Amino acid sequence: MASLPTSRQISSGAAFSVDGMAFAYPESRRGVFERFSLKARPGEFVAVLGPSGCGKSTLLNLLSGFLRPQSGHITIDGAPVAPEHPALGYVFQSPNLFPWLSVLENVRFGLRMNRRGSPQEQRAVALNFLRLVGLEEQAEEPPHRLSGGQRQRVALARSLALEPRLLLMDEPFATLDAMTRATLNDELLLIWSSLGQTVLFITHDIDEAVYLADRVLVLGFPPAGIMAEVAIDLPRPRDQRGTRANPLFAELRERLSEEIAKLTAGNKRVI
Ligand SMILES: Nc1ncnc2c1ncn2[C@@H]1O[C@H](COP(=O)(O)OP(=O)(O)OP(=O)(O)O)[C@@H](O)[C@H]1O
Ligand SMILES: [Mg+2]
Known part of the structure; x- marks a missing residue:
């Protein structure tokens, strides 16, 4: 990691x-x-x-x-x-990722909704947290190409990116x-x-x-x-x-x- x-x-x-x-x-x-x-x-x-x-x-x-x-x-x-x-950050039993967004865009989603930083900054933060959960290389993949454990890591990164x-x-x-x-x-x-x-x-x-x-x-x-x-x-x-x-x-x-x-x-x- x-x-x-x-x-x-x-x-x-x-x-x-x-x-x-x-x-x-x-x-x-x-x-x-x-x-x-x-x-x-x-x-x-x-x-x-x-x-x-x-x-x-x-x-x-x-x-x-x-x-x-x-x-x-x-x-x-x-x-x-x-x-x-x-x-607050919330991680559910099921990762609930958006299937039409890449792994990176899933992690960036909350930052985008909360208008935290510029799009470039948001991507950098999302990538940082993907790195943290060991998924930097999967950033551009769609969620369906990930294993169950990897998807749950994405969900964790998505919550952590909002700095709960x-x-x-x-x-x-x-x-x-x-x-x-x-x-x-x-x-x-x-x-x-x-x-x-x-x-x-x-x-x-x-x-x-x-x-x-x-x-x-x-x-x-x-x-x-x-x-x-x-x-x-x-x-x-x-x-x-x-x-x-x-x-x-x-x-x-x-x-x-x-x-x-x-x-x-x-x-x-x-x-
Ligand atoms: N939306 C709802 N409307 C009415 N009752 C509900 C609703 N959601 C949960 N309950 C009831 O409230 C109680 C607590 O439910 P809760 O989902 O918090 O349990 P839990 O401890 O998380 O269970 P599990 O371990 O199965 O996930 C249960 O009796 C459930 O039937
Ligand atoms: Mg429950």
Whole structure:
């Protein structure tokens, strides 16, 4: 992977705070969240695990301002969140690239929409971030000529190009094979350690959560909220062999498995 862009480094991540939030979808009788609270400090990497349907994607949509809570407060660096907040980046499970645009133009798209710099500057920034995710040589390719892992890298580069200080990631690597996922986990950690964004990362994979995060939250079935919170005190930088061989890794994984087993014991749904 190429070195990180030096001219556009992000100074620090954004703090966010969710305080006493309640949310129900209009057409639904049961709330997804009731008096839900969560805070993250600037630059923290928080992973969220939880059963299917517990509200993980809804939480990201609330944090990004796409959805509005019925009560409570959501702030980013102390200011109320709003859609298109400049501090926010969002990476979805599916890369959602425009098939008619080249890889480079896909990464440039947000810069163009936000009128950030001249077209030349936008292309230079896009190329910088493609270099960062190891795809400089594919810049002129259409997305359909890329593998699933490469497409997800493009999606990551597209979010990073907007210099988010809070990166919301909704199962971004869930559809990838284990080896590609491990590589992307390492690339993400390298980018995060250099750029310092705050990350909220949703996953169904306990190992992935432990490997990446500073803190792992387990969400329960609505409107239960946070059922467990586990600090991941594994040393950094992390690496696939050393970190996974650390006895603490197995211990943390076991603790989280137990928490999830408790949740799913009385419920047929699984994570
Ligand atoms: N647009 C919607 N309208 C009504 N209810 C919805 C809508 N989107 C989600 N829900 C409901 O809200 C709850 C939380 O959904 P959400 O998508 O946040 O779950 P999730 O934890 O992300 O699940 P998964 O792990 O399967 O992605 C679910 O019960 C779901 O059925
Ligand atoms: Mg979801």
